[in-house]
Amino acid sequence: MTIYLDNNATTALAPEVREAMFPCLFGEFANPSSPHSGGMAARRAVGEARGQVAGLIGARPAEILFTGSATEATHTAILGSLRALEERDPRRCHLVTTAVEHPATLMLFADLRDRGWRVTVLPVNGAGVPSLVDLAAAVTPETALVSMMWANNETGVLMPVGAAAAIARQNGALFHSDAVQAAGRVPVEVAGVDFLTLSAHKMHGPKGIGALYIRKGAPFLPLIHGHQERGRRGGTENVPAIVGFGAAARLAGAALSGAGAVAGLRDRLERGILARWPGARVNGASPAGVPAARLPNTSSIRFADPQGRPVDAEELLTRLDRAGIAVSMGAACASGGNEPSHVLTAMGLSPAQAAGSLRFSLSRYSTASEVDAVLGELPALHARLAA
Numbered sequence: 001m002t003i004y005l006d007n008n009a010t011t012a013l014a015p016e017v018r019e020a021m022f023p024c025l026f027g028e029f030a031n032p033s034s035p036h037s038g039g040m041a042a043r044r045a046v047g048e049a050r051g052q053v054a055g056l057i058g059a060r061p062a063e064i065l066f067t068g069s070a071t072e073a074t075h076t077a078i079l080g081s082l083r084a085l086e087e088r089d090p091r092r093c094h095l096v097t098t099a100v101e102h103p104a105t106l107m108l109f110a111d112l113r114d115r116g117w118r119v120t121v122l123p124v125n126g127a128g129v130p131s132l133v134d135l136a137a138a139v140t141p142e143t144a145l146v147s148m149m150w151a152n153n154e155t156g157v158l159m160p161v162g163a164a165a166a167i168a169r170q171n172g173a174l175f176h177s178d179a180v181q182a183a184g185r186v187p188v189e190v191a192g193v194d195f196l197t198l199s200a201h202k203m204h205g206p207k208g209i210g211a212l213y214i215r216k217g218a219p220f221l222p223l224i225h226g227h228q229e230r231g232r233r234g235g236t237e238n239v240p241a242i243v244g245f246g247a248a249a250r251l252a253g254a255a256l257s258g259a260g261a262v263a264g265l266r267d268r269l270e271r272g273i274l275a276r277w278p279g280a281r282v283n284g285a286s287p288a289g290v291p292a293a294r295l296p297n298t299s300s301i302r303f304a305d306p307q308g309r310p311v312d313a314e315e316l317l318t319r320l321d322r323a324g325i326a327v328s329m330g331a332a333c334a335s336g337g338n339e340p341s342h343v344l345t346a347m348g349l350s351p352a353q354a355a356g357s358l359r360f361s362l363s364r365y366s367t368a369s370e371v372d373a374v375l376g377e378l379p380a381l382h383a384r385l386a387a
């Protein structure tokens with residue numbers, strides 16, 4: 001049995017989610033646009049799921065648009081709003097984001113820069129947090145949109161989204177947040193935000209389904225034409241996945257009260273690693289070692305050998321994998337590439353320190369005995385690396 005501590009990459013489908021999806025995969029397969037009773041039932045199921053996803057983030061159901069992924073939701077928010085804004089307010093030709101965003105955002109911003117937009121990428125401090133003073137200095141009446149993630153996927157560090165959204169609003173700029181890692185792990189409320197990205201597969205829902213919150217009245221033009229999703233995204237709805245997303249959002253909302261238990265396990269793991277591995281440090285902490293405000297489930301740790309040199313985390317990962325423990329090096333999509341994490345290097349780590357870091361990400365299904373089993377592997381691993 002694998003001990004799965006890679007829940008920021010993706011999560012296991014909750015049994016209740018599987019149960020909810022099952023009928024839509026088989027008997028209840030009708031198209032929600034069909035006029036007959038099967039179609040009406042599918043439409044009702046999609047509507048109920050929309051309400052459940054909206055409920056998780058304090059939105060109205062009509063403000064939720066289902067997409068094929070979080071990546072698509074972010075592209076839809078940014079490109080759809082910029083299209084609308086180009087007509088309304090063409091002098092707004094400046095965009096702001098942070099250096100630690102997911103590639104779903106950063107690669108899009110790089111493309112927009114290539115296509116003539118002026119782009120400011122805010123740096124972060126050693127704990128991985130951008131400065132609001134820098135943001136306030138960057139945002140001007142020319143700024144069209146600010147995009148800042150709610151929580152970082154590699155370190156779990158929470159961003160000052162509320163204050164950042166207020167700065168954007170004071171300057172008439174739109175504000176988007178990628179809340180993929182935060183939603184269902186910490187309370188997320190859309191008040192003050194124009195666009196917000198969600199993904200089902202990070203909260204024990206199915207893969208291949210995302211959602212975008214679009215504030216009522218926010219400028220937006222569709223990228224994919226069609227009558228579905230109130231004309232905002234064409235294409236027949238993925239009913240089983242949408243229903244699964246709804247069930248996952250309902251369960252995640254109910255489980256928020258248990259976040260303290262997840263944090264307790266994460267802290268037990270973190271303290272245990274630091275005690276067993278001399279020279280190990282938490283990424284996303286102040287120089288004094290005080291962790292920044294983080295998601296309850298995430299710990300990014302950099303490991304050093306007895307001489308204080310960064311270890312090769314890939315080797316650690318492989319050895320843990322052989323012991324049946326799944327963790328990751330930074331983002332799942334970046335793992336496998338040779339580039340050191342852009343998040344950790346933006347926080348001031350050297351490329352070697354970044355390549356010597358592992359991410360442990362727990363879920364509400366993680367247990368103390370799993371944490372203890374991981375800790376039990378560490379002394380032997382340390383001794384082997386020391387040798």
Ligand code: PLP
Nearest residue numbers: 069070071102104153178180199
């Ligand atoms: N944003 C963040 C912060 C993520 O962690 C991820 C997935 O790793 C994504 C966006 C992309 O999500 P999806 O796979 O649903 O496109």
